[in-house]
Amino acid sequence: MKRLSILGATGSIGQNALDIVRMHPDRFQVTALTAAFNIEGLARQIHEFKPEIVAVMDKEGALALSRLLEGNHRPEILFGEQGYIEAASYQNSDLALLAMVGAAGLKPALAAIESKKQVALANKETLVMAGDIVMAKALENGVILMPVDSEHSAIFQCLQGNRPKDVQKLILTASGGPFRQKPLHEFKAISLEEALHHPTWTMGKKITIDSATLMNKGLEVIEAFHLFRVAPEEIEVVVHPESIVHSMVGFKDGTVMAQLGQPDMKGAISYALSFPERLDLRMAFPDFSRLGALTFEKPDMEKFPSLSFAFEACRQKGTLPAVLNAANETAVYAFLEKRIGFQDIFRLISRTMETHTRIDNPDLSSIIEADSWAREKAESLI
């Protein structure tokens, strides 16, 4: 029986993970759950999975949850950053699935690593902001970071049985988002509703906008750079609208290995939870004869400058990736609130990155400082 802490339980990854637990109740037990603001959703999950501890964003949320649970199973209720840290490193869990959104995922991730949990990492910001620190901590504690993102899971799977030194290239696939075929001169008029409509994947709002700007892929480039310890030049992004090839690895003998499957995040989540075993997910294979063709194209860096921002952040390192991430988060939430237009997201990120004075080999507090600086800077540019 594997005991799970699931952080970000009410989000799309958390819900999919709980679906997997539902399918395999003999293998998993949920001991800790966290959510941010979806208190009612969390209450339903508590009712069903009976965790021992839970955490929410703030005290009001904790009180509201406590009222909702009256007369029912009542776990210990924590709140705030400390609550998330305790859930991530909870003594009665074996594995922490880190699926909370944004920079708030960093400290819980470090706590899970330091307490030597198995870690299934879905929170991109953890590696984007502090990849060097997180990877060093993982190495020091003998923790394997199991990627939950479909691209990194694909690469991780393709690497099994191969030697890292034989790897020459990581090829990350991107769906291209909803604006792949939209001409650049129409970008000015892109509405929030259009941007929220993703062609192949169903995800939360922040990541859906990141997919429309291709910043999601940019963040994944930085993630891959840390997870698999390759040079920025060894990472290639290729647009693959069908989202059937989840990513590929090129070896020095010219062989390319790819991992394929339906565009459903359950595959990557369950692999991270059960590695090295595979669980029966009752999932259909891609229907190749019906698909007919899989297509690939070069990403358009002029329409989607986010990719060049990300490669630049990988090359310069230091506090720059954290700045990129914070500026992007600020810009995306401003776009979601209809305070800025679609292309302003790129403008805000590039201006914030340009004006940042980068610090080399930053410690955690310098990274967090750079993060706050970038949020303020980006906000001032709105």
Ligand code: MG
């Ligand atoms: Mg992904």
